Amino acid sequence: MSTEPEQRGKTRGADNPKSKLTKEMRKQAGKWLSARREAAGVTQAQLAEQVGYRYYTFVSQVEGGHGRVPSEHFEQWADCVGVERRDFTKQLLRFYEPDIYRLLFPGDVAAMPA
Numbered sequence: 001m002s003t004e005p006e007q008r009g010k011t012r013g014a015d016n017p018k019s020k021l022t023k024e025m026r027k028q029a030g031k032w033l034s035a036r037r038e039a040a041g042v043t044q045a046q047l048a049e050q051v052g053y054r055y056y057t058f059v060s061q062v063e064g065g066h067g068r069v070p071s072e073h074f075e076q077w078a079d080c081v082g083v084e085r086r087d088f089t090k091q092l093l094r095f096y097e098p099d100i101y102r103l104l105f106p107g108d109v110a111a112m113p114a
Contacts, residue, residue: 027065
């Protein structure tokens with residue numbers, strides 16, 4: 001009898017170091033996004049409306065680390081919070097895709113979490 005599903009579950013669970021890092025990086029992204037929004041003087045509801053979301057709760061979930069900004073909305077979100085689009089994208093790539101970030105920006109690795 002194969003134990004493949006059982007083994008697969010072990011690598012995907014909460015004890016998986018990569019899973020823990022992903023959760024932590026999403027929380028950090030959420031804090032960064034929240035700080036940018038607040039610095040811009042924009043409410044979650046205003047951001048949601050300007051980006052085209054039906055409910056502001058999506059913004060709340062992202063800022064709480066329970067989701068991520070869809071890449072097709074990076075430009076709108078950046079414009080709304082007053083961050084240059086390239087800088088916004090680079091920062092979210094750092095949080096959401098740290099392995100790709102390290103490949104693209106090897107000089108910035110010192111700023112990355114372990």
